[in-house]
Amino acid sequence: MTTTDVSTLAATLRAVLGDHQVITDRQELRTYECDGLAQYRVVPALVALPRTAAECAATVRACVDAGVPFVARGSGTGLSGGALPHADGVLIVTSQMRAIREIAPADERAVVEPGVINLHVSRAAAPYGYHYAPDPSSQQVCSIGGNVAENSGGAHCLKYGFTTNHVTGLEVVTPDGDLVRLGGRAPDAPGYDLLGAFVGSEGTLGITTEVTVRLTRSPESVRTLLAGFAGTDQAGAATSAIIAAGVVPAAIEMMDALAIEAAEAAVRCGYPAGAGAVLIVELDGPAAEVDAQFADVERLCRDNGATEIRVAADDAERALIWKGRKSAFAAVGRISPDYIVQDGVIPRTALPEVLRRIAEISARHGVRVANVFHAGDGNLHPLVLFDDAVPGQAERAEEVSAAILDICVAQGGSITGEHGVGMDKVSFMPRMYTDDDLDTMQLLRCAFDPRGLANPGKVFPTPRLCGEVPGRRRGVHPVQEAGLAEMF
Numbered sequence: 138m139t140t141t142d143v144s145t146l147a148a149t150l151r152a153v154l155g156d157h158q159v160i161t162d163r164q165e166l167r168t169y170e171c172d173g174l175a176q177y178r179v180v181p182a183l184v185a186l187p188r189t190a191a192e193c194a195a196t197v198r199a200c201v202d203a204g205v206p207f208v209a210r211g212s213g214t215g216l217s218g219g220a221l222p223h224a225d226g227v228l229i230v231t232s233q234m235r236a237i238r239e240i241a242p243a244d245e246r247a248v249v250e251p252g253v254i255n256l257h258v259s260r261a262a263a264p265y266g267y268h269y270a271p272d273p274s275s276q277q278v279c280s281i282g283g284n285v286a287e288n289s290g291g292a293h294c295l296k297y298g299f300t301t302n303h304v305t306g307l308e309v310v311t312p313d314g315d316l317v318r319l320g321g322r323a324p325d326a327p328g329y330d331l332l333g334a335f336v337g338s339e340g341t342l343g344i345t346t347e348v349t350v351r352l353t354r355s356p357e358s359v360r361t362l363l364a365g366f367a368g369t370d371q372a373g374a375a376t377s378a379i380i381a382a383g384v385v386p387a388a389i390e391m392m393d394a395l396a397i398e399a400a401e402a403a404v405r406c407g408y409p410a411g412a413g414a415v416l417i418v419e420l421d422g423p424a425a426e427v428d429a430q431f432a433d434v435e436r437l438c439r440d441n442g443a444t445e446i447r448v449a450a451d452d453a454e455r456a457l458i459w460k461g462r463k464s465a466f467a468a469v470g471r472i473s474p475d476y477i478v479q480d481g482v483i484p485r486t487a488l489p490e491v492l493r494r495i496a497e498i499s500a501r502h503g504v505r506v507a508n509v510f511h512a513g514d515g516n517l518h519p520l521v522l523f524d525d526a527v528p529g530q531a532e533r534a535e536e537v538s539a540a541i542l543d544i545c546v547a548q549g550g551s552i553t554g555e556h557g558v559g560m561d562k563v564s565f566m567p568r569m570y571t572d573d574d575l576d577t578m579q580l581l582r583c584a585f586d587p588r589g590l591a592n593p594g595k596v597f598p599t600p601r602l603c604g605e606v607p608g609r610r611r612g613v614h615p616v617q618e619a620g621l622a623e624m625f
């Protein structure tokens with residue numbers, strides 16, 4: 138965009154949103170140059186801060202009229218560069234759309250604006266005996282709109298499911314600038330599952346302006362234990378044994394020795410000294426059931442080599458156990474100047490083998506890897522440590538990080554469990570999907586966004602359809618040939 142184009146678009150947007158809702162000052166724009174994946178930085182041409190769905194739709198329409206791309210941003214905590222701005226585009230930030238419109242305990246629903254902070258939904262529902270179950274570790278700052286776009290998970294998603302299982306309705310600004318509704322309060326709607334397609338679409342199918350979520354009854358009883366093991370093999374075996382026994386804990390989280398060291402240095406969580414791995418196991422539900430199953434979990438941990446088991450006696454002790462886990466990503470900053478937060482998925486039973494292979498790769502490359510993850514659903518978060526000031530270390534860390542994802546794919550897992558593809562994993566998509574798979578996904582994207590203006594350059598390796606720059610595919614796509622879809 139030329140300077141004149143930016144000024145014209147800014148004037149259009151100021152007329153709709155008001156002067157203070159549009160940012161063009163270069164210094165102020167830099168606030169928004171990255172999300173939680175700070176190695177990618179792009180200063181947007183301008184930032185728009187709509188306060189209502191109508192303002193958001195008008196902003197998108199102005200982008201369409203000007204032919205410029207737009208990127209949605211909630212709180213900017215994403216770890217895959219999904220909210221990375223476009224240099225010639227508009228960053229549409231939802232931080233001023235923070236109203237909780239309704240808490241409806243009788244329907245077990247809440248209706249919220251997209252900028253509402255995840256934890257605030259649970260706080261608002263608490264007086265009615267309810268909470269919002271998906272709980273990313275970033276829940277004190279991340280937005281519900283961002284959660285929807287990333288299909289975010291969290292420690293308690295093992296039992297309760299991911300964001301997609303808790304969203305029943307959305308109001309969305311389509312990439313044409315129309316306001317539409319997908320789903321509603323009812324558990325399901327007939328027809329194609331467009332709501333399901335939208336959740337996890339990482340801002341590529343439009344912008345959410347209202348979210349209807351399920352509220353979950355808060356459990357009568359919650360019990361948490363911390364078990365120390367000699368190593369991850371034993372902790373992994375205990376995890377599999379607990380699930381195999383038919384117990385579905387609210388959460389099973391694992392940290393290895395390096396992650397424990399980092400957490401201790403940062404928050405002094407008092408984890409068992411010398412442990413090669415710890416498991417945090419939390420059970421919730423009716424008190425009688427929790428008590429019975431808790432005894433089973435303690436026994437299974439001991440049977441699989443737990444060297445120490447601590448049971449939280451009260452809320453303060455439970456909070457301390459969780460503090461170590463929830464602060465683990467940031468805590469790694471205490472033991473390494475730089476690190477990559479990786480996110481991959483494997484079948485739970487492959488945990489011991491995959492952790493051994495990660496250790497081998499780490500030793501071979503001379504790059505330390507700390508593991509902290511959602512063990513119950515096989516969602517790994519290897520933290521690959523390096524020092525950017527040492528030549529070659531960043532590249533080696535990237536290699537280790539990529540090799541870990543290859544292992545996940547080879548095990549039948551995934552290149553991302555909850556942090557999304559965004560910018561970061563675009564080049565990994567072909568390791569999981571064939572060209573035809575990716576083209577078929579593009580057809581869906583094009584159905585929503587024929588101009589390719591909604592968060593372009595994210596998720597897909599090479600834009601090939603909708604008149605975007607042609608990539609590897611040459612000739613007619615098989616679904617076109619079969620008369621099932623057309624390219625435009």
Ligand SMILES: Cc1cc2nc3c(=O)[nH]c(=O)nc-3n(C[C@H](O)[C@H](O)[C@H](O)COP(=O)(O)OP(=O)(O)OC[C@H]3O[C@@H](n4cnc5c(N)ncnc54)[C@H](O)[C@@H]3O)c2cc1C
Binds near residue numbers: 251283341555592
């Ligand atoms: C310390 C830390 C811990 C974390 N722990 C977890 C965890 O346990 N589980 C987990 O899943 N994630 C975790 N994350 C990642 C991150 O917090 C989540 O991905 C979160 O959902 C992002 O929300 P956000 O509001 O910050 O979104 P942003 O970073 O602003 O945006 C994320 C994506 O959503 C899109 N988007 C944002 N708002 C909208 C909207 N209204 N409509 C359409 N698209 C939109 C953006 O374009 C972008 O693609 C963690 C991050 C940090 C920094």
